[in-house]
Amino acid sequence: MTAAASTTATKPARRGWAFLAPTILPGFGTAFGFTLAYLCLIVLIPLGHMALRAADVGWDRFWAITLAPRVLHAFYVSFGCALAAALINAVFGLVVAWVLVRYRFPGRRIIDAMVDLPFALPTSVAGIALTAIYAPNGWIGALAKAAGFKIAFTPLGIVIALVFVGMPFIVRTVEPVLQDLDAEVEEAAASLGATRWQTFTKVLLPTILPALITGVALAFARGVGEYGSVIFIAGNIPAVSEIVPLLIVARLEQYDYAGATVIATAMMGVSFLMLLGINFLQRWTRSRHAR
Amino acid sequence: MAIEIRNVEKTFGAFTALGGVSLDVRSGELLALLGPSGSGKTTLLRIIAGLDHADAGEVSFDGQDTRDRAARDRKVGFVFQHYALFRHMTVFDNVAFGLRVKKKAERPAEMDIRRRVDQLLTMVQLSHLASRYPSQLSGGQRQRVALARALAIEPKVLLLDEPFGALDAKVRKDLRKWLRHLHDDMHITSIFVTHDQEEALELADRVVVMNHGQIIQVGTPAEVYDHPADSFVFDFLGGVNRLNGVIEAGVARLDGKAVRVDGAVGADGPAVIYVRPHQVELGVAPADGVPDGKWSARVSSLHAAGPVARLELDLAGRALEAQLSRDRLSDLALEVGSWCTVDFRHARVFPAKS
Numbered sequence: 001m002t003a004a005a006s007t008t009a010t011k012p013a014r015r016g017w018a019f020l021a022p023t024i025l026p027g028f029g030t031a032f033g034f035t036l037a038y039l040c041l042i043v044l045i046p047l048g049h050m051a052l053r054a055a056d057v058g059w060d061r062f063w064a065i066t067l068a069p070r071v072l073h074a075f076y077v078s079f080g081c082a083l084a085a086a087l088i089n090a091v092f093g094l095v096v097a098w099v100l101v102r103y104r105f106p107g108r109r110i111i112d113a114m115v116d117l118p119f120a121l122p123t124s125v126a127g128i129a130l131t132a133i134y135a136p137n138g139w140i141g142a143l144a145k146a147a148g149f150k151i152a153f154t155p156l157g158i159v160i161a162l163v164f165v166g167m168p169f170i171v172r173t174v175e176p177v178l179q180d181l182d183a184e185v186e187e188a189a190a191s192l193g194a195t196r197w198q199t200f201t202k203v204l205l206p207t208i209l210p211a212l213i214t215g216v217a218l219a220f221a222r223g224v225g226e227y228g229s230v231i232f233i234a235g236n237i238p239a240v241s242e243i244v245p246l247l248i249v250a251r252l253e254q255y256d257y258a259g260a261t262v263i264a265t266a267m268m269g270v271s272f273l274m275l276l277g278i279n280f281l282q283r284w285t286r287s288r289h290a291r
Numbered sequence: 292m293a294i295e296i297r298n299v300e301k302t303f304g305a306f307t308a309l310g311g312v313s314l315d316v317r318s319g320e321l322l323a324l325l326g327p328s329g330s331g332k333t334t335l336l337r338i339i340a341g342l343d344h345a346d347a348g349e350v351s352f353d354g355q356d357t358r359d360r361a362a363r364d365r366k367v368g369f370v371f372q373h374y375a376l377f378r379h380m381t382v383f384d385n386v387a388f389g390l391r392v393k394k395k396a397e398r399p400a401e402m403d404i405r406r407r408v409d410q411l412l413t414m415v416q417l418s419h420l421a422s423r424y425p426s427q428l429s430g431g432q433r434q435r436v437a438l439a440r441a442l443a444i445e446p447k448v449l450l451l452d453e454p455f456g457a458l459d460a461k462v463r464k465d466l467r468k469w470l471r472h473l474h475d476d477m478h479i480t481s482i483f484v485t486h487d488q489e490e491a492l493e494l495a496d497r498v499v500v501m502n503h504g505q506i507i508q509v510g511t512p513a514e515v516y517d518h519p520a521d522s523f524v525f526d527f528l529g530g531v532n533r534l535n536g537v538i539e540a541g542v543a544r545l546d547g548k549a550v551r552v553d554g555a556v557g558a559d560g561p562a563v564i565y566v567r568p569h570q571v572e573l574g575v576a577p578a579d580g581v582p583d584g585k586w587s588a589r590v591s592s593l594h595a596a597g598p599v600a601r602l603e604l605d606l607a608g609r610a611l612e613a614q615l616s617r618d619r620l621s622d623l624a625l626e627v628g629s630w631c632t633v634d635f636r637h638a639r640v641f642p643a644k645s
Contacts, residue, residue, distance in 0.1 A: 184375035187342050190362045191369040192389035192444055202392065206379045 047268060054265035057258050065262045070238050071247060075270065078244040081155055082223030085162030086216045092163075093170025093219075094212065100171070101178040115172070118165050123228030126164055131232045134160060153235030158243065161229040166219030173215035177208045210285045217278040224271055292353050292447040292480050293318045294339060299348035301334055301504075308334040310504040311348065319478045321471070323495035325485055327527070331504040332484045336450050339482065340369045352447070365448075368441030368479075372453040374433045376425040382436050383421040386411055389444035411439040414473075431462040438470075442477075451483035455490065467494055488528045492516060500524050518554070522641040525565045532571070532611050534564040535643065543640040546607055548584060552640045561643040566635045568601070571613035574632040575623055586633040590625050606633060 054062065065071065100112055118126060132138050134157055136145045149156075181204070189199040227245045234241040244267050251260035294316040301309040309331045316322055324332040337343040339350055341362035350357050357365060377385050386408045390399055399407065412418040415435040425433055434454065441449060454470070455463040471494055474481055485491050491498045492512040500508045500515060500523075508520040519525040526533075536545040538559050543550045550564055576587060588604040588611060595601075600620040604611040611633070615623075625631055 182373065182375060184371045184373065185377065187362070188369065188371060188375040188440075189377075189388070189392075191340055191342065191365075191367060192392065192440065193363045193366075194388070194392040195363065198392045202388070203377055207377075 050261055051265050051268070054261045057262060062262050065259050066266045070242070071263060074242045074244045074247045075267075077155055077158065077242060078224055079270070079274075081158040081162055081243070082220050082226075085159050085166050085223050086220040088159070088163050089166045089170045089219050090212060090216050093167050093215065094174055094208075096167070097171045097174040097178055101175060115168050119168050123165060123226065124232065127161060127229035127232030130157075130161055130164060130229065134233060153233070153237065153241060155241055157233040157235070158230050158241060161233045162223040162226055165226055165229055166223050169218040169222060170212070170215035173211050173218065174208055177211040181207060210282060213278070213282055213285055217275070217282070220278070221271070221275065294448065294480065295351045295354070296335070296339070297349050299335070299338060299345045299350065301331075301338065301343065301346050307504050309338075309345070312504070312506055314499060314506060314509065316480060316482060318480055320480060320496040321474045321494065322482045323485055323491035323498045324482060324501060325488060325491040325498050325527070326501035327486055330501040332501050333452055335501075336452055336482060336484050339448070340367045340450050341365045342369070366444065366446050368444065368446030368449045370434070370437045370441050370449070370451040370454055372456050374425070374437040376433055376436055376440070378425050381422050381424055382412070382417060382428070383408055385425070385436055386439045386443050388440060407443065411443055415439045430458050431466055434458065434466065446479065449479045449481040451481065453484055453486070456485075463490075470494065492528070500527065502527075519639070522563065522565060525639060525641075530568050530612065532566050532568065534566070534606075534609055534611070536562050536564045536640070538562045538640065538642070546586065548586065550635060550638055550640070552638045554639055556640055557642045562640050563643050564638050564640050566638040568612040568614040570636045570638070571611065572634040572636050573602075573613060573615060573623060573625070574634070576630040576632055584634070587630055588633045589630050590627050593625070593627055595620065604631075604633065
């Protein structure tokens with residue numbers, strides 16, 4: 001009884017001030033202050049200032065600009081393509097990670113290095129390279145043309161560019177989890193009578209799901225923000241293959257600073273909501289799969 | 292279920308893991324595969340389970356060849372050394388896994404699955420932890436979950452790979468006893484792999500001693516311990532003194548004195564005399580020299596904690612370990628530096644390997 005009372009009495013106090021408990025590395029005050037100042041200077045103040053500027057135009061104009069058909073379509077293309085690319089990468093990035101972790105074959109190190117190329121390349125290089133191949137007069141573009149559809153200068157082209165830039169995110173987040181996964185676990189499932197498909201869906205996938213969602217979130221965020229590789233392959237046809245970042249640049253070039261700021265603020269809002277949603281999804285899967 | 296293993300061979304690159312192994316496992320027995328690491332014991336176990344495939348030879352269950360049966364069709368319960376529990380599932384779901392992945396026609400109703408899993412968890416004394424995740428359990432508890440999970444599919448054979456290898460000494464002893472009781476209740480043909488001779492001798496009905504991909508000896512723990520087939524088995528089954536001597540005209544000699552040995556003596560030439568520490572007989576050194584047929588040695592160290600005293604002796608420059616009861620030790624009044632006579636109750640002699 002006394003023991004229970006004392007633990008309940010000390011617990012909240014301890015938990016509340018846990019971050020002030022002495023740690024091995026001192027300097028919480030300095031480090032925390034630096035973190036705050038840094039975040040303010042780099043992230044909070046610029047974004048807040050932008051939002052204030054956007055508010056200058058007033059609600060009515062804000063909505064009028066944001067809900068214009070061309071802008072709405074650009075939002076649709078930006079987020080739709082980024083989501084599609086992230087989901088495609090979820091499947092193929094997983095396969096690549098699987099091959100890299102599970103098999104030993106000549107040239108593995110080269111493929112491993114190739115995965116990181118989209119990280120390192122300036123995205124405009126990727127844009128030019130992809131456009132050359134997928135344009136109607138390029139290798140694959142010509143094949144697609146013969147089959148009756150276009151890849152470059154359509155949303156499909158944007159998806160391909162975003163798949164390219166997003167792949168390393170999936171591979172590199174899933175890889176360590178796969179490495180950590182014992183082959184014995186699969187053997188255990190097999191010896192218990194599970195088919196290969198059951199082993200994959202019931203044992204492997206749930207284990208890597210949290211990492212996979214993190215990878216998809218990163219690839220999606222990257223896709224939404226991508227500019228360089230997309231503008232080459234997209235063709236930037238208004239209401240067909242125009243993405244939001246490009247629209248913002250276009251407004252700036254027309255000296256329409258208010259319009260650019262409003263669209264940028266709307267973009268920020270949507271991105272923030274999406275990240276929030278993804279975070280909740282992650283928390284949910286983590287809690288379901290406890291550690 | 293009886294298992295017949297015939298001339299099974301397995302190589303990994305240049306390494307021969309199994310070089311033509313044949314073995315009959317009797318229905319309902321608890322069999323230990325004992326050997327040092329690299330002796331092929333785990334490979335043999337995995338081949339029986341269908342997790343590895345033999346390069347040659349065959350394994351049959353009750354006379355039926357298993358070559359074309361994948362691991363999942365063999366109805367073999369396999370307990371892995373590191374448990375291989377599904378870490379995203381609770382203890383309950385881990386145990387239920389084997390039942391839930393059955394084909395729809397064979398799958399029990401969810402109610403029956405629940406009842407069966409509850410039963411198994413009670414049996415392994417873990418029903419209070421059913422909703423925990425593996426990471427929240429101790430090693431011994433994880434091992435019992437792994438066992439319950441393997442038993443859930445009502446296997447005809449239970450295979451355990453170093454089942455107690457990763458546990459500390461106390462838990463290991465308890466689990467060992469518990470597994471023996473469990474086997475006595477259920478009578479599933481069980482094979483476990485171990486490199487711990489004490490575990491094999493204490494737990495198994497029969498022990499298979501392996502080395503370098505070969506089966507060296509098969510027998511009950513008493514047979515294997517008392518009548519080791521060769522010097523390797525003698526050596527592997529526990530503490531042993533090796534004394535260099537010779538065989539002359541069919542008699543083993545140590546420092547010129549004849550040694551009484553069990554079993555065959557072998558051809559003349561250099562030989563190694565094997566004697567276990569508890570079979571070294573010590574006596575009070577007589578004041579007037581050493582009596583015929585015995586050796587004399589000097590006590591170089593003495594450990595007398597517990598019921599048994601362990602002595603290190605210096606026998607003409609050779610280190611010799613002896614074990615005797617505390618009572619016997621006080622009768623002899625030995626201490627470090629004192630002299631005593633040495634005789635061997637049982638010894639074996641094997642030709643020295645060049």
